[in-house]
Amino acid sequence: MGVFGALTLVGIICLIVGSMIAESAGAINAFGLQFITGPDWDPIKRTFGALPFMYGTIVSSGLGLLIATPVSIGVAIFAVEMAPPWLGNAISIVVELLAAIPSVLLGLWGIFVLVPFMQRTVEPWFVDRFPGVPLFEGPPYGVGLATAGIILAIMVTPTIVAISRDVMLAVPISQREAMLALGATDWEATAKAVLPYCRSGLLGAIVLGLGRAVGETMAVTMVIGNRSEISASLFHPSYTMASVIANEFAEATFDLYVSALVELGLVLFLVTVAMNALARVLVWSTARSSQQLGAL
Amino acid sequence: MFDAWGRASGAQVNYQSVGSGAGIEQLTKKTVDFGASDAIMTDDQEKAAGAPVVHLPVTLGAVSVGYNVPGVTNLNLDADALSGIYLGTIKAWNDPKIAAINADVKLPNTPIAVVYRSDGSGTSYIFTNYLSAVSPDWKSKVGAGTSVKWPVGIGGKGSEGVAGQVSQTPGSIGYFELAYAKQNNITSVNLKNAAGKFVPPSVAGATQAAAGAATNMPADGKAIIVNAPGDQSYPIAGFSWILSYQDLDANKGKALIDLFTYTTTEGQQFSEDLFYAPLPAGVQKVDSAIISSLTIAGKPQ
Numbered sequence: 001m002g003v004f005g006a007l008t009l010v011g012i013i014c015l016i017v018g019s020m021i022a023e024s025a026g027a028i029n030a031f032g033l034q035f036i037t038g039p040d041w042d043p044i045k046r047t048f049g050a051l052p053f054m055y056g057t058i059v060s061s062g063l064g065l066l067i068a069t070p071v072s073i074g075v076a077i078f079a080v081e082m083a084p085p086w087l088g089n090a091i092s093i094v095v096e097l098l099a100a101i102p103s104v105l106l107g108l109w110g111i112f113v114l115v116p117f118m119q120r121t122v123e124p125w126f127v128d129r130f131p132g133v134p135l136f137e138g139p140p141y142g143v144g145l146a147t148a149g150i151i152l153a154i155m156v157t158p159t160i161v162a163i164s165r166d167v168m169l170a171v172p173i174s175q176r177e178a179m180l181a182l183g184a185t186d187w188e189a190t191a192k193a194v195l196p197y198c199r200s201g202l203l204g205a206i207v208l209g210l211g212r213a214v215g216e217t218m219a220v221t222m223v224i225g226n227r228s229e230i231s232a233s234l235f236h237p238s239y240t241m242a243s244v245i246a247n248e249f250a251e252a253t254f255d256l257y258v259s260a261l262v263e264l265g266l267v268l269f270l271v272t273v274a275m276n277a278l279a280r281v282l283v284w285s286t287a288r289s290s291q292q293l294g295a296l
Numbered sequence: 297m298f299d300a301w302g303r304a305s306g307a308q309v310n311y312q313s314v315g316s317g318a319g320i321e322q323l324t325k326k327t328v329d330f331g332a333s334d335a336i337m338t339d340d341q342e343k344a345a346g347a348p349v350v351h352l353p354v355t356l357g358a359v360s361v362g363y364n365v366p367g368v369t370n371l372n373l374d375a376d377a378l379s380g381i382y383l384g385t386i387k388a389w390n391d392p393k394i395a396a397i398n399a400d401v402k403l404p405n406t407p408i409a410v411v412y413r414s415d416g417s418g419t420s421y422i423f424t425n426y427l428s429a430v431s432p433d434w435k436s437k438v439g440a441g442t443s444v445k446w447p448v449g450i451g452g453k454g455s456e457g458v459a460g461q462v463s464q465t466p467g468s469i470g471y472f473e474l475a476y477a478k479q480n481n482i483t484s485v486n487l488k489n490a491a492g493k494f495v496p497p498s499v500a501g502a503t504q505a506a507a508g509a510a511t512n513m514p515a516d517g518k519a520i521i522v523n524a525p526g527d528q529s530y531p532i533a534g535f536s537w538i539l540s541y542q543d544l545d546a547n548k549g550k551a552l553i554d555l556f557t558y559t560t561t562e563g564q565q566f567s568e569d570l571f572y573a574p575l576p577a578g579v580q581k582v583d584s585a586i587i588s589s590l591t592i593a594g595k596p597q
Contacts, residue, residue, distance in 0.1 A: 043437035045415075070530055111457075116464055139407045142465065226414030226451025237450040243414075247453060251317035251416020251442045284558045 009049055017269070024263035026256055035263060041228045041244070043252075048260035050267065052228040056238035057268075059144055060224065061213035063234070064152025067190045069206055072157045104249035107222035108150050115142035115223055121148075122212030123235050134232040143225040144276035146234040151219050156209035158224035163208060163283070168194060175212035215268065219243040241268045301558045307551045308339055311528045316418050316442065323539055328549055328581070330556075331542040334418020334558045335442050336518045337539065350586055351517040351534040353579055354508050356557050359422050360497035361532070362482035363469040365404065365464050371372040372397045374488035375430035375523075375531075381469060383428060384448035385432060385461040389467065397488070404467075411470030414451025416443040422534035423471045426522035430531075471532075473501070479515045489531045490523050501530030502573035510578025518588055533573075535595055542590060549592030556587050 002163035026081050027035065031048060038049020075095065077087040089153040119142030138144075180186075195202070217240075225237020226247065241264050269283045298309040319331035324345045334353075342349060361378065363371060368389075373381075377393050380386035380597035386393055390403040391417065413420045424440040438444050455472040459480045462470040469485075474497050477484050484492040495501050508526035513519050523531045543551050560583040563579065564574040575583070 040445070042445040042447065043439050043443045104370065111460060111464075117464065127566070139409060139467075141450055143461070194410055221453055222386075222457070227449070228445070230564060239451075247415040253320075253338055253416075253442060279541070283546050 013131060016189065017266075020262055020266045020269065024259050024266050026259035027263040028259075030256060031260075035260070036267070037129065043248075043257055046254075046256060048256070049059040050241065053241045053244050053264065054228050054267075055230045056145070056224065057214055057271075058253075059234075059239060060148040060152060060220065060238065062101035062211055063145065063149030064156055064213045065206060065210055067149060067211060068160060071153070072160035072205075072209075073164055075157075075161050076168060077190060077195075079161075080165055080168040081186070081194065092161065095158050095161045098154065102219040103155070103216065104222075106151060106155065106207055107219035110147065110223040114150065118142045118147050118150075120143075126200045126235070133271060135234055136229075138233045141225060141237060143153055143223050143237055144233075144235045145238045146276075148220050148224040148238070149234075151223055152213045152216060155216055155219065156213050159212055160205045160209045163205035164198075164202055167198040167205065167283070170201075171197050199225040199284040200285050204279040207275050207279040207282065210273050211279065214275065215242055215272050217246050218227070221246055235295050241265075263295065297559065297563045298555075300566070301555055301563065304556060305551070305558075307555070309555065316421075317416060320539065322542075329545065329552060330538055332536060332538050333419040334534060334536050335396055336520070336537070349539055350371075350542050350590065351537040351539060352560070352583055352586055353517050353575065354538050354556075354579060354583075355517070355564075355567055356502050356521070356535045356575065357572050358474045358499065358502040358505075358530050358533070358535055359419055359426075359532040360474050360477040361563065362459065362462050362472050362477045362480075362484050363471065364464075364465055364482065365406070368401055368403065369483060370401065370481070372484050372488070372494045373485045374494075375395075378487070379427050379431035380449070380484075382410060383431070383437065384410075389529050391479070395470070397494075406467040407563040409465050409468035410449030411452055411458050411465075412445075412446045413455070413458055413471075414448050414453050414460040417455075418442065418534070418536070419455060419473055420444070421436065422522065422532060425520050425534070426532045428488060428522075429523050436521050469492075473571070474502075478571060487531050489529050490525050491525055491527045491528075491529070495528060495530050497530050497532070499571060499573045501528060501570055502533040503576055505531070505533040506535070506573070506579055507527040507576035510576055510582070513579060513582050515582065515585065517582055517585055536572075539589070543594060544590055544592050546593035549590075553587060553592075553597065560584070560587070 027048065035050055036046065037051055038052045040049045054061045065163050073205060075091065119140045123140035127278045175193045175197055176189050179189040184192065220240055221243035222241060224240060226239055227237035228239045245261050245265055249261050252261055298311055302308050310334050316333035316335050318332055318340040320337060320341050321330035322328045336351060339350065348382050368488045374397055377386060380393060388405055388407055390405050395403055421442045424444055428435040428440040440448060452461040455476045458470040458472050459482060462468045463482055485497050487493050505521050506526035508529045509519055509521040516555040517537065521533055538556060560575060560580055567574045
């Protein structure tokens with residue numbers, strides 16, 4: 001029964017990838033590597049270059065992680081090391097509730113609460129304080145890379161917190177006790193014994209969060225401005241691969257268009273698979289090293 | 297409207313709203329009996345369909361250009377100004393080209409935030425057809441279609457996304473169907489039509505545009521009626537078509553012909569409540585000719 005289930009799952013994945021490759025054959029033949037390096041996505045002139053979307057995806061996910069990582073690891077440290085056990089559990093339940101919020105709902109919250117806040121308060125503040133800095137220039141639309149980054153940070157926090165917490169709980173108590181016995185403070189014990197120990201696990205959590213951020217569609221497309229243009233400013237609208245597919249697939253009127261969108265999906269899929277594989281290797285190596293050291 | 301016909305005739309219509317592109321796709325794959333679209337089928341799509349497909353104009357709508365400029369309640373724009381705004385050559389509200397046609401309005405020196413549809417859409421099709429018709433610059437730089445590469449601005453998803461963006465962003469301008477402007481209380485621009493008059497978007501304006509174009513209506517129903525002649529015509533209006541194979545299925549053919557006839561005659565009474573315009577007489581005549589030309593299983597009716 002189990003074997004049958006596993007084989008079916010693998011079969012489905014192969015079918016999905018196979019059909020994506022078949023459907024995108026037209027675009028792969030027409031554009032080759034130009035698809036990834038071309039800056040123009042023009043359905044009327046029939047040129048499809050995905051560079052702006054790769055930029056938008058990378059920058060918005062990167063920004064999301066930049067915001068989420070310190071917050072999430074901080075929450076995990078607090079929940080595991082500093083808080084009494086009942087509080088630690090309560091915190092992780094609340095954080096997991098955050099993961100239960102549907103993406104579309106978060107997008108709607110983004111449009112009606114976050115975007116006006118960014119437009120009226122945050123963006124003018126940055127433009128005033130840092131005039132002329134290319135990172136913060138542009139009219140305050142409200143939507144843009146910065147807003148998308150914040151929404152993504154909210155979405156990946158539960159993932160990173162959950163995994164970091166598990167990884168930290170797996171650290172053998174002997175490590176902490178040894179550090180304390182040598183005269184370290186509580187914080188030094190955490191920072192110098194626990195964290196370096198589960199370093200690769202934490203890295204794995206972060207990479208897994210990145211994988212989630214890269215594929216996030218609905219919430220991002222509602223707040224990113226949907227403009228296929230590369231610009232240095234964080235307040236400018238942008239476009240991610242997932243958003244473009246969601247927006248244009250239903251009305252893709254000719255074969256090359258559909259093919260290009262499927263190829264975009266294929267690129268996105270490969271990126272996500274690569275990240276997940278990397279994350280697995282890192283988390284697995286933590287578990288292994290903890291077993292080895294535990295045996296000492 | 298399908299409900300009303302269903303009750304009268306005893307047959308049932310199952311209608312799903314999936315977007316023009318998907319509708320055309322389903323018709324081609326023959327998973328549906330008829331499709332509907334705001335955009336005329338391209339040559340590629342017609343070839344893919346295999347058998348001849350008819351375009352039956354069944355309703356028409358006006359695309360309003362809404363704006364959000366605090367303090368300005370009445371704004372005129374002409375073809376030059378609108379295409380300049382969407383091309384990015386006109387960047388601020390108090391630009392001389394806009395001020396020239398709004399003599400008694402105080403325009404602020406705020407940048408114009410342009411909003412367009414990020415998803416492929418029939419509304420974009422009509423809007424870009426208008427810009428292509430009135431601006432050679434737009435036609436060569438961007439072109440017309442359900443999805444184009446917009447020179448400036450931000451994209452909202454769906455008409456509700458564009459309307460939401462416009463109502464929240466001071467200094468913004470966007471286009472959407474008339475119904476959305478009314479529902480979101482967004483002021484619409486008075487657009488200069490081919491006769492030189494500034495008209496607000498309205499159901500009556502759309503019908504006038506179709507009536508103006510009905511005199512030269514092609515027999516196959518494929519008419520783009522942007523910038524139509526007529527004093528009261530609203531310049532950005534367009535048909536919605538029912539798409540059907542010329543040769544109908546033996547079992548459903550009679551019911552389909554009955555449905556199409558109802559839709560283009562008595563069914564028109566439902567349009568105005570939904571902010572769509574009823575067809576003028578000239579177009580209804582073309583419609584009945586198209587319906588008469590349909591065959592059932594190879595045999596004429």
